[in-house]
Amino acid sequence: xxxxxxxxxxxxxxxxxxxxxxxxxxxxxxxxxxxxxxxxxxxxxxxxxxxxxxxxxxxxxxxxxxxxxxxxxxxxxxxxxxxxxxxxxxxxx
Amino acid sequence: xxxxxxxxxxxxxxxxxxxxxxxxxxxxxxxxxxxxxxxxxxxxxxxxxxxxxxxxxxxxxxxxxxxxxxxxxxxxxxxxxxxxxxxxxxxxxxxxxxxxxxxxxxxxxxxxxxxxxxxxxxxxxxxxxxxxxxxxxxxxxxxxxxxxxxxxxxxxxxxxxxxxxxxxxxxxxxxxxxxxxxxxxxxxxxxxxxxxxxxxxxxxxxxxxxxxxxxxxxxxxxxxxxxxxxxxxxxxxxxxxxxxxxxxxxxxxxxxxxxxxxxxxxxxxxxxxxxxxxxxxxxxxxxxxxxxxxxxxxxxxxxxxxxxxxxxxxxxxxxxxxxxxxxxxxxxxx
Numbered sequence: 001x002x003x004x005x006x007x008x009x010x011x012x013x014x015x016x017x018x019x020x021x022x023x024x025x026x027x028x029x030x031x032x033x034x035x036x037x038x039x040x041x042x043x044x045x046x047x048x049x050x051x052x053x054x055x056x057x058x059x060x061x062x063x064x065x066x067x068x069x070x071x072x073x074x075x076x077x078x079x080x081x082x083x084x085x086x087x088x089x090x091x092x093x
Numbered sequence: 094x095x096x097x098x099x100x101x102x103x104x105x106x107x108x109x110x111x112x113x114x115x116x117x118x119x120x121x122x123x124x125x126x127x128x129x130x131x132x133x134x135x136x137x138x139x140x141x142x143x144x145x146x147x148x149x150x151x152x153x154x155x156x157x158x159x160x161x162x163x164x165x166x167x168x169x170x171x172x173x174x175x176x177x178x179x180x181x182x183x184x185x186x187x188x189x190x191x192x193x194x195x196x197x198x199x200x201x202x203x204x205x206x207x208x209x210x211x212x213x214x215x216x217x218x219x220x221x222x223x224x225x226x227x228x229x230x231x232x233x234x235x236x237x238x239x240x241x242x243x244x245x246x247x248x249x250x251x252x253x254x255x256x257x258x259x260x261x262x263x264x265x266x267x268x269x270x271x272x273x274x275x276x277x278x279x280x281x282x283x284x285x286x287x288x289x290x291x292x293x294x295x296x297x298x299x300x301x302x303x304x305x306x307x308x309x310x311x312x313x314x315x316x317x318x319x320x321x322x323x324x325x326x327x328x329x330x331x332x333x334x335x336x337x338x339x340x341x342x343x344x345x346x347x348x349x350x351x352x353x354x355x356x357x358x359x360x361x362x363x364x365x366x367x368x369x370x371x372x373x374x375x376x377x378x379x380x381x382x383x384x385x386x387x388x389x390x391x392x393x394x395x396x397x398x399x400x401x402x403x404x405x406x407x408x409x410x411x412x413x414x415x416x417x418x419x420x421x422x423x424x425x426x427x
Contacts, residue, residue: 038211039209049391069337073237
């Protein structure tokens with residue numbers, strides 16, 4: 001994937017997350033790619049219950065399966081790690 | 094720092110991940126799903142007891158059973174030891190590390206401070222492998238963490254000797270003997286039989302499929318045994334944590350078991366197990382729908398009788414599905 005395509009994918013991930021969690025006061029550009037999504041000081045203010053919603057949303061939207069919770073923890077660490085996972089999944093298909 | 098040459102790997106679950114990494118280190122090439130499947134650990138139980146402040150459920154067999162059953166079905170022997178004295182427990186572990194023996198320890202997960210705080214909860218049955226030490230720290234291989242990590246020696250000792258339900262008592266283990274001629278195909282069949290027995294034949298009314306049905310019956314009455322809507326919401330959201338987070342495995346270990354069946358199909362050269370694997374993946378997806386549903390209604394405090402009935406029906410559907418699945422699986426191996 002080119003850098004432009006990766007940047008586009010990251011924006012898509014942010015849009016999907018914001019829509020799924022019904023967050024309207026934050027824009028994709030406000031979310032840092034490398035910021036830990038579940039850290040207390042993250043702009044999104046996510047908790048562990050949001051994690052399952054994100055897993056389901058990512059699985060459905062991008063047609064992938066995140067089959068165990070350790071993988072999920074790693075994948076959901078940041079926008080960067082979600083993008084890395086999706087790129088790998090696409091390469092493996 | 095003294096460091097044993099040990100390959101760190103992430104795993105789906107702490108006990109199966111730890112056992113697998115230790116077996117690999119000792120020269121047995123085997124995957125984590127295979128260890129999990131052979132040990133017959135897929136399970137369900139709805140538990141109401143004085144040990145729990147609120148009814149709960151389990152989705153795998155009891156801690157320690159992965160190691161024990163795997164050993165029983167393959168002939169692998171594990172050295173195990175518990176301690177009353179912290180000092181003796183620490184000295185014993187240090188001696189093993191000094192002798193280049195990577196050793197698994199049972200710990201309270203909360204103290205593993207290399208993990209972010211939001212991920213850590215008090216669970217006394219987490220397993221990690223100790224693979225090195227210096228004057229102040231141990232080097233740990235934790236299948237939940239992407240790389241090897243350091244932890245303060247006093248903190249680790251505290252984690253090994255906490256009190257409470259299923260207190261670790263300094264428990265540690267490592268494989269000491271691996272037979273040269275393990276009949277893995279036979280072990281796979283035994284693991285599948287054990288799994289099917291636990292799910293459809295075990296004569297205890299709160300275990301296996303019967304446990305799922307009990308859970309489905311009881312969950313609609315949870316408002317009667319909770320203090321208020323906040324307490325009910327907390328308990329409903331815990332369903333998600335138990336299925337997805339605690340013990341990990343994801344979707345109540347159904348995905349891990351599905352991967353085992355996929356690998357079993359290749360080992361046994363029998364396509365039927367591949368079909369069963371696909372069915373189990375779908376069952377895992379359906380459990381994940383329950384995780385999602387519980388998280389949603391719990392978070393939104395949408396917990397009226399009709400929602401709880403909906404949740405109950407979803408659990409009953411899983412019971413129906415797994416009843417058929419494990420009956421079919423048992424037919425393949427009996």
